[in-house]
Amino acid sequence: MAFVPICVQCGTRSNPCRCKVIGPTLGFVALVVAGVVEWPLGAAVYLFRRRKGRRIMGHPAGVVYPRVNGAIPI
Template identity: 60%
Template sequence: MPLIPCCVECGTHANPCRCRVVGPTVGFLAFAVAAAVEWPVGAVVWIFRHSKGRRIMHHPAAVVFPNISGIFPI
């Protein structure tokens, strides 16, 4: 039986329930896909250009997760 990730964010004012499930879960899945691609690329780039490699590896956490998670108010 496959394990399906489910992320819950409580205490938000984005909806009347003050709980979000869909946004953080989809954000996590997008983060995982982006990280699987960007972290190896960032590691290779880091060998030659440290700051650029760090930026590439930080991109899923700093940009992808917050943007995708913020799209869904539920």
């Protein structure tokens, strides 16, 4: 049995039905893919440069997810 993430965001004004499914779902998938790459890298950088490591580890949640979610209006 496979787990398929489906995210729903209601109350948005970006489309007439005020509900988004595709944007948040693809945003979540992009967040996970970016996190798999950036969190171990950020942890390694954190050992030497803490501020830079934290920025790298926060990048998927702070930049990747909002951009993908906002780019798809449905």
